Amino acid sequence: MRVFTRRIVVVGTGYVGLTTGACLASLGHRVVCSDVDAAKIRRLSRASVDILEPGLEELVRDGLDSGRLTFVVASASVVAEAEMVFLCVPTPMGADGGADLAAVESVTREIRDQLPHGCVLVMKSTVPVGTSARIAELVRRSDVAVVSNPEFLREGSAVRDFLRPDRIVVGSAGQDAAERVAALYARLGAPTVLVDAASAEMVKYAANCFLATKLSYVNALAELCERSGANIADVTAGMGHDRRVGRSFLRPGPGWGGSCLPKDTHALMRISEAVGFDFALLRAAISSNVRQRERMVDKIAEACGNGRANSLAGVRIGVLGLTFKAGTDDLRDSPALAVARLLVERGAELVAYDPGLRADDPHLEGIVTLVDDAYQAAKSAAGLVLLTDWQEFRTLDWPRLAAVLDGPVVVDTRNQLDPEVVRRAGVSWHGVGHPPIRA
Numbered sequence: 001m002r003v004f005t006r007r008i009v010v011v012g013t014g015y016v017g018l019t020t021g022a023c024l025a026s027l028g029h030r031v032v033c034s035d036v037d038a039a040k041i042r043r044l045s046r047a048s049v050d051i052l053e054p055g056l057e058e059l060v061r062d063g064l065d066s067g068r069l070t071f072v073v074a075s076a077s078v079v080a081e082a083e084m085v086f087l088c089v090p091t092p093m094g095a096d097g098g099a100d101l102a103a104v105e106s107v108t109r110e111i112r113d114q115l116p117h118g119c120v121l122v123m124k125s126t127v128p129v130g131t132s133a134r135i136a137e138l139v140r141r142s143d144v145a146v147v148s149n150p151e152f153l154r155e156g157s158a159v160r161d162f163l164r165p166d167r168i169v170v171g172s173a174g175q176d177a178a179e180r181v182a183a184l185y186a187r188l189g190a191p192t193v194l195v196d197a198a199s200a201e202m203v204k205y206a207a208n209c210f211l212a213t214k215l216s217y218v219n220a221l222a223e224l225c226e227r228s229g230a231n232i233a234d235v236t237a238g239m240g241h242d243r244r245v246g247r248s249f250l251r252p253g254p255g256w257g258g259s260c261l262p263k264d265t266h267a268l269m270r271i272s273e274a275v276g277f278d279f280a281l282l283r284a285a286i287s288s289n290v291r292q293r294e295r296m297v298d299k300i301a302e303a304c305g306n307g308r309a310n311s312l313a314g315v316r317i318g319v320l321g322l323t324f325k326a327g328t329d330d331l332r333d334s335p336a337l338a339v340a341r342l343l344v345e346r347g348a349e350l351v352a353y354d355p356g357l358r359a360d361d362p363h364l365e366g367i368v369t370l371v372d373d374a375y376q377a378a379k380s381a382a383g384l385v386l387l388t389d390w391q392e393f394r395t396l397d398w399p400r401l402a403a404v405l406d407g408p409v410v411v412d413t414r415n416q417l418d419p420e421v422v423r424r425a426g427v428s429w430h431g432v433g434h435p436p437i438r439a
Ligand SMILES: NC(=O)C1=CN([C@@H]2O[C@H](COP(=O)(O)OP(=O)(O)OC[C@H]3O[C@@H](n4cnc5c(N)ncnc54)[C@H](O)[C@@H]3O)[C@@H](O)[C@H]2O)C=CC1
Pocket: 011, 012, 013, 014, 015, 016, 017, 034, 035, 036, 037, 040, 075, 088, 089, 090, 091, 103, 106, 107, 124, 125, 126, 127, 151, 152, 153, 154, 155, 259, 260
């Protein structure tokens, strides 16, 4: 297939922007990535990537070496040559729960007069329904099209997800601009959904909120299993074989988190409220997720506590994992960190190990002491708590852990461990959606 090389500017070099820029360069396009963070741009210009994403640093290095990928600080200075400009800036949760569009709007104002005739402004950031239309008004140019092209990559597998997407969604009022954006991805061979901009914007929230609701359902089912004597692993295995249900996103845990599911569920609540729709189902999914974290803390207090109801005063607990999921160093809205904070509020002293984190991470100050391995975290602890599903936790040396633990108990909030291996080492296992297995 013939590949048309496009001149592309990507604004914002975070998980989405950097992955988009590096991957589009690897597909043969000429990409300039810009960011307001000058130090980050200096590092990226030396192919130094400061997020944990398999394959990303290699792609950045290849892009720099080939000359197809460059990094700059000021966006306005480089868009004049661009055929397409991708906005990949943050849209964090605002004070009212809705998406804060300040960065999207400020970049638009900064670049609108520099955009060349025929340029397409592509909204890759997750934005509420109607934002592309509002941005088009802000651009004030009939010769510049605004197209919605939401991103569905996951952290920890961003490059793979970008290059092997389940689908590409492009939303626009204009057929020509939408087709130009879709053509960028033609080599990936993914199904392409061409819709209007509002529908494309809604697809992004609809998908993330569906996943969040699915997880809240599974976590609630796990609680029901605990109360009724069923085993959640067997239940989800039985459900997952039904292709209409699917096997993925059925693992119970300490609640769902990360930089997107929490903010996007709240944003869709605000979007619903704005049009007078009471999205009770989604509200329940959100509150059930808050409750899930508290339920885990109660479970931990019961298993590791000092016998006094709800108090963990002076109780030392070893923590395995703090990031919001395995394979990432991202702590944004991490359920593991939320549980850790609640444990500290109840008086616990936490010593934690996480393979993705450095001891000087500023988010951890005053919450946990970070150590270099699981055995140091377990030393003299009244119990161990597994909060993130890192693969390496599956192969821990349980006799070695049992020898250093004060209290022979582990609360496995991700059902990651083999309870039988743990029990044989003399440690009691408390999972989720399953009766405890006592040593
Ligand atoms: N993180 C993820 O897995 C996914 C995120 N998204 C969405 O993509 C958007 C970006 O998210 P992330 O990449 O996670 O954000 P991030 O926080 O990792 O990176 C954002 C980058 O934008 C830069 N930036 C901020 N304001 C800027 C400005 N005015 N001009 C230029 N650069 C600016 C920041 O310095 C930072 O480098 C959000 O809307 C998010 O909801 C969508 C799919 C996946």
